[in-house]
Every structure is written in C-alpha cells, then in structure tokens.
Amino acid sequence: MAECVELIYDGGIAEIWLNRPKVLNALSRQLMDELNEAVADVTRSNARALILAGCGERAFCAGADIKEFRPIATTVDARAHHYRRDVCSAIQSLSMPTIAAVHGYTFGGGMALALPCDMRIASDDALFALPETALGTFPGMGVTVRLPQLIGRSEAMRLIFTGERIDAAEALRMGLVTSVVPRQALIDEARRWALRISENAPLGIAYARESIARGERMPLAEALKVETDLNMFMDTTDDYAEAARAFVEKRKPRFMGA
Ligand code: COA
Numbered sequence: 001m002a003e004c005v006e007l008i009y010d011g012g013i014a015e016i017w018l019n020r021p022k023v024l025n026a027l028s029r030q031l032m033d034e035l036n037e038a039v040a041d042v043t044r045s046n047a048r049a050l051i052l053a054g055c056g057e058r059a060f061c062a063g064a065d066i067k068e069f070r071p072i073a074t075t076v077d078a079r080a081h082h083y084r085r086d087v088c089s090a091i092q093s094l095s096m097p098t099i100a101a102v103h104g105y106t107f108g109g110g111m112a113l114a115l116p117c118d119m120r121i122a123s124d125d126a127l128f129a130l131p132e133t134a135l136g137t138f139p140g141m142g143v144t145v146r147l148p149q150l151i152g153r154s155e156a157m158r159l160i161f162t163g164e165r166i167d168a169a170e171a172l173r174m175g176l177v178t179s180v181v182p183r184q185a186l187i188d189e190a191r192r193w194a195l196r197i198s199e200n201a202p203l204g205i206a207y208a209r210e211s212i213a214r215g216e217r218m219p220l221a222e223a224l225k226v227e228t229d230l231n232m233f234m235d236t237t238d239d240y241a242e243a244a245r246a247f248v249e250k251r252k253p254r255f256m257g258a
Contacts, residue, residue, distance in 0.1 A: 002034045024105055025055065027064045054110075060106045
C-alpha cells in the first residue's frame with residue numbers, strides 16, 4: 001500500500017497527492033517510486049484530467065529529500081537522477097491534461113514536478129525557489145530544459161543562478177503559474193479547471209496537446225503541417241459530427257472520445 005503518495009479517482013478526474021507532510025513532501029526514493037506507480041495507474045485509467053497536489057498546510061513539495069543525498073556519486077545515485085527525470089517525463093507524456101495545484105514551499109524538485117504539467121495554479125501563500133546551486137549542484141529533473149521554455153531564458157537563469165525565493169504574484173507575472181487563488185480555494189479551483197476541460201472533446205484536447213508538444217520540437221513550416229494533419233483527422237471523428245448536430249439541435253454535445 002502506498003504511504004507517500006495518494007491516488008484518488010473522482011468523477012473522471014484523477015488526483016495524485018504527495019503525502020509526506022511532516023517533511024514538507026520531500027521527494028524520497030520511496031515517494032518517487034510510488035509517484036511513478038501512480039502515474040502508470042493514471043496512464044491505464046479512463047481519467048479525463050489529472051491534478052497533482054501536496055498534502056499538509058505548509059508545502060506542495062520542498063524538493064528532493066536532502067537526507068538521502070550522498071557525497072559521492074555511485075551507480076545507484078546516477079540511476080536515481082535518470083529515474084526522477086523519467087517520472088517527470090511520464091507526467092508530461094500522459095494523454096490527459098494535467099494541472100499542478102501548488103501551495104506553500106514549492107522548491108527544487110517540487111518546481112521540477114510542477115513544470116511538466118500543462119497548467120500550474122498557485123495559492124497566494126506559494127513560495128517558489130530553486131536552491132540547488134546553494135546545495136553544490138544545479139536543478140535537474142528537466143528544470144534547465146522546461147523552465148526556459150516556459151518563462152524565457154533570462155528569468156529562468158535568474159531563478160536557477162540566484163536560488164532566490166519568489167512569491168505567487170511574481171510567479172504569475174513571470175508566467176510560471178496561470179492563476180493565483182486564496183489558499184482555501186486552491187483545490188476547488190484546480191478541480192473546477194479539470195472539470196471544465198474534461199467536459200470538452202477528449203480527442204480535441206489530446207490532439208491539441210500533441211500538436212503543441214510536437215510543434216515545440218519542429219521548424220515552423222513542419223509544425224504547421226502537423227497541426228493541419230491532426231486537424232483534418234479531427235474532422236473524421238464522431239465527436240466532431242456530434243458537436244455540429246448539438247449546435248443545430250440547440251443542446252450540449254455528448255462527447256464519447258471517438
Ligand atoms: N529534504 C528532506 N527533509 C526536508 C526537506 C528536504 N528537501 N525540506 C524540509 N525537510 C524536513 C526538515 O528536515 C524538517 O524535518 P525534521 O523536523 O525531521 O527536522 C521538516 O521537513 C520541516 O522543515 P523545517 O526545515 O523544520 O521547516 P522550516 O519552516 O524551518 O523551513 C524550508 C522550511 C523549506 C525553508 C526548509 O525546510 C528548507 O530549506 N528545506 C530544504 C529546501 C531545499 O533546499 N530544497 C531543494 C532540495 S534539492
């Protein structure tokens with residue numbers, strides 16, 4: 001039974017909760033194992049959206065578990081680096097939209113886990129930092145790749161090089177999060193977004209995600225061709241026909257994901 005991660009399914013929405021609140025949800029090996037299993041479970045499920053959140057009042061996640069750091073890199077430590085990176089990639093590869101709901105300390109690996117999500121919603125008490133350079137290393141788990149893509153190279157370098165803490169308002173200004181809400185409203189806000197998204201055509205959302213993801217890795221002309229090809233495929237789906245019928249019949253469409 002999972003001890004450090006809780007996985008809940010509710011009405012088509014999956015929620016993964018980091019659950020080590022006494023140590024501010026620090027990412028131990030056990031937690032990462034359980035997170036990996038939870039993400040695999042969500043992959044096999046019919047969930048239409050995923051929310052990633054942290055238990056406890058004080059933190060979404062205060063980063064990698066520093067008490068497990070070892071001074072000399074062993075093969076095991078090298079594997080751990082790959083493993084943590086791959087868990088983030090697995091989150092990014094999920095076929096449904098993903099929302100990180102972050103509060104309190106969102107440091108180091110905590111930021112790294114939020115970055116592969118499609119959206120980040122923060123509570124007004126959220127504090128973000130990448131303290132790794134003060135710990136004799138630099139941020140891994142995809143941060144040096146995903147953060148510049150998200151907020152631009154200069155702001156990313158500022159956060160990575162200084163390790164400074166920024167609050168939710170500054171994170172919103174930088175585009176690190178999409179909205180900021182009062183602490184008590186955070187999970188309801190994340191569920192509201194998840195529900196709203198899950199009411200739209202699942203294939204439309206899945207292919208939009210694919211178009212965005214593939215477009216990031218391609219020259220413009222090629223990316224536009226991929227978008228057109230995926231768009232043309234959408235025209236052949238039942239849900240596309242259903243939406244047109246529903247419009248004429250003045251009712252809400254019933255999307256089946258086909
Ligand atoms: N790894 C392991 N344990 C951690 C942790 C981490 N990243 N962050 C917090 N904890 C533990 C603390 O050791 C403490 O446990 P203890 O009561 O058994 O000693 C508990 O969580 C509460 O943290 P504490 O430091 O007492 O709270 P605080 O309010 O004084 O400070 C922080 C909060 C987040 C500023 C501080 O815990 C901190 O700097 N943590 C490390 C953050 C970091 O550098 N993360 C990047 C890692 S790459």
